[in-house]
Amino acid sequence: MVKNYKKEKFETLKIKSSVAKKFRRHCKKMSQSQSMYLMIMLDFFEQNDISPYEDLGPHKMMLANLIKKRFNGLIAIIKNIEKFQTKPTAAMMSSLFEVKAKEEKPLILERKQLEKGGAGEKNHLKW
Template sequence: MSKNFSRINFHSETVERFKKYAIENDVNYTESMEAMLDFFEKNYISPFKPFPLTNNRLLHIFNKRMDALEVLLRKMEKDSLEPTLKILLNLIKIADPINKNVYREKRAYAEDDTHPDFYK
């Protein structure tokens, strides 16, 4: 059982764009046109009016913003928070009175050239 075909006239630029679209999606021209019409009818949108902000579009926009925020926070953590934490921990370690005595002893030992282990 064959289906009837009919013709519609389009501008040649539009025909080339449509052919390219159909080839890229690996479907014939009829399937491409049916998919486009089904999309507009199913989503209750018109290509001639601005799209309303549907829940799906808002969710998509929100997810993209959240991804960008996550990237920003990861970069901030890597570039500024981790080095700052290391510096603060080193300052606390040096300022600790228990470590302060050890630090002075090590320094005094390192400058003492009379000690037999100094030249190792």
């Protein structure tokens, strides 16, 4: 038990014996004293604003919808980045490489043609 509650006195609650047995088994399974476990359960209900009589179905659906909205927002951000940053950058890079490749090909062809022309012409090349 927590130190703050060691000095408190015990109170009696009237609970049906079948409920008490079930509660004790559950407390043992969770490795908690009965008082602490009951307090943890009450804190859980209060913090999450849940009533034991409420069905958790709507809460689950709201949570699922929230997650879906967040995923849709994330997908929209990624598509935006792809559309305005990645694709234009890739297009610029590919156009640069295409221009560079086009510039290099004629130089290689010219050099081969000049070498075929003879040894005398090779000496007069100006790069």
